[in-house]
Amino acid sequence: MDFLHLAEQRYTTKKYNPDQKIPEDRIRALKNILRLSPSSINSQPWRFVFVSDEAIKEELAKQSFFNEQKIKDASHLVVFTVVNDINKFEEQIEKHLQPGSVGYFKQFLKPLPEDQIKSWLSHQVYLSLGFFLGACASMGIDSTPMEGIQKEGYDSILKLDGYTTLFAVAIGYRDEDDANQPALKQKSRMDLEAVVQSL
Numbered sequence: 001m002d003f004l005h006l007a008e009q010r011y012t013t014k015k016y017n018p019d020q021k022i023p024e025d026r027i028r029a030l031k032n033i034l035r036l037s038p039s040s041i042n043s044q045p046w047r048f049v050f051v052s053d054e055a056i057k058e059e060l061a062k063q064s065f066f067n068e069q070k071i072k073d074a075s076h077l078v079v080f081t082v083v084n085d086i087n088k089f090e091e092q093i094e095k096h097l098q099p100g101s102v103g104y105f106k107q108f109l110k111p112l113p114e115d116q117i118k119s120w121l122s123h124q125v126y127l128s129l130g131f132f133l134g135a136c137a138s139m140g141i142d143s144t145p146m147e148g149i150q151k152e153g154y155d156s157i158l159k160l161d162g163y164t165t166l167f168a169v170a171i172g173y174r175d176e177d178d179a180n181q182p183a184l185k186q187k188s189r190m191d192l193e194a195v196v197q198s199l
Contacts, residue, residue, distance in 0.1 A: 003134070010137040011187065013144045013170070015178040016073035021052075022172060026139055027076065030171075033135045034078075037128035041101040045089055045121040046128060047163050049079040056157065060168070063153030067146045067170070074144070075172035078132070079154060081163040082125045086117055088162045125166050136171055144170040 027050065034048045051057055052075070060079075061071040071077050083089045090110075093102050109117055129145060136143045147167045154165040174181060 003138075006134070006137045008187070009182055010133065010143075011180055011182055013142040013172075013174050013178060014070065014180040015175040016070060016075070016142070016170070016172045017175045018073040020075065020173040022075040022141060026141065027052075029139070030078075030132070030135060030141075034128055034132055037131045039124040039127055040120075041093075041104050042097060043089075043093065043101075043105070043121070043124050044096070045083045045092075046125045047081045047083075047160075048128075049081065049158055051077040051079065059157050060149075060154060063150040063157065064146065064168075065148045065150075067144070067148050070144050070146075070170045071168075073172070073175075074170035076170075078169045078171060079158060080125050080129065080166050080168065081158075081160060082118075082122050082166050083162060084118065084164040085162045086114065089121065122166055129167070129169070132169065141171050142174045146170065 031048070031050065037044075037046075039045070051060065057071055057074075057077055060077060061068040064071055083092070090105075093105060109120060112120075133143055133145065145167060146169065149165070149168055151165040154160075154168070158165070179185060
């Protein structure tokens with residue numbers, strides 16, 4: 001199956017089948033795919049938390065506004081977090097990155113105000129989201145990316161240390177009656193000419 005077809009068929013799932021769980025070998029594959037996600041200078045300023053425990057999912061669902069039922073019914077919830085301690089991040093890159101990458105950070109990013117550095121770090125995590133959604137589609141796994149969550153509540157429930165929640169993705173298998181699926185509701189996108197320019 002080519003990627004264009006996957007893009008045409010992939011959609012944001014609104015209703016999951018709570019009785020269908022993702023097999024463990026596929027969860028392992030998704031974990032490794034996230035580990036291999038691209039990031040600027042190979043910075044990898046992230047942690048990904050896979051939640052399948054029903055009690056923890058229930059707690060997180062309560063912190064998720066209109067996404068509550070999706071989280072309860074999905075097989076897993078994946079929480080995308082970003083390092084929020086710049087000193088901790090510097091220690092990490094000193095251990096794991098090539099000297100040129102560390103030098104780039106020190107020369108071009110470290111002199112910036114803290115909020116700009118943290119914004120740059122968050123952008124790297126968003127790169128992994130696109131990678132992850134494409135991977136799920138290629139494996140026949142449905143997904144729902146969600147920013148509509150109470151991040152501080154997530155941080156507290158997950159007892160994050162040195163990291164903070166950015167967003168989460170519910171994953172699983174759609175309910176056959178999910179009204180948002182392309183077979184029942186045509187995808188709505190702007191025309192190609194409106195979003196892509198060729199020079």
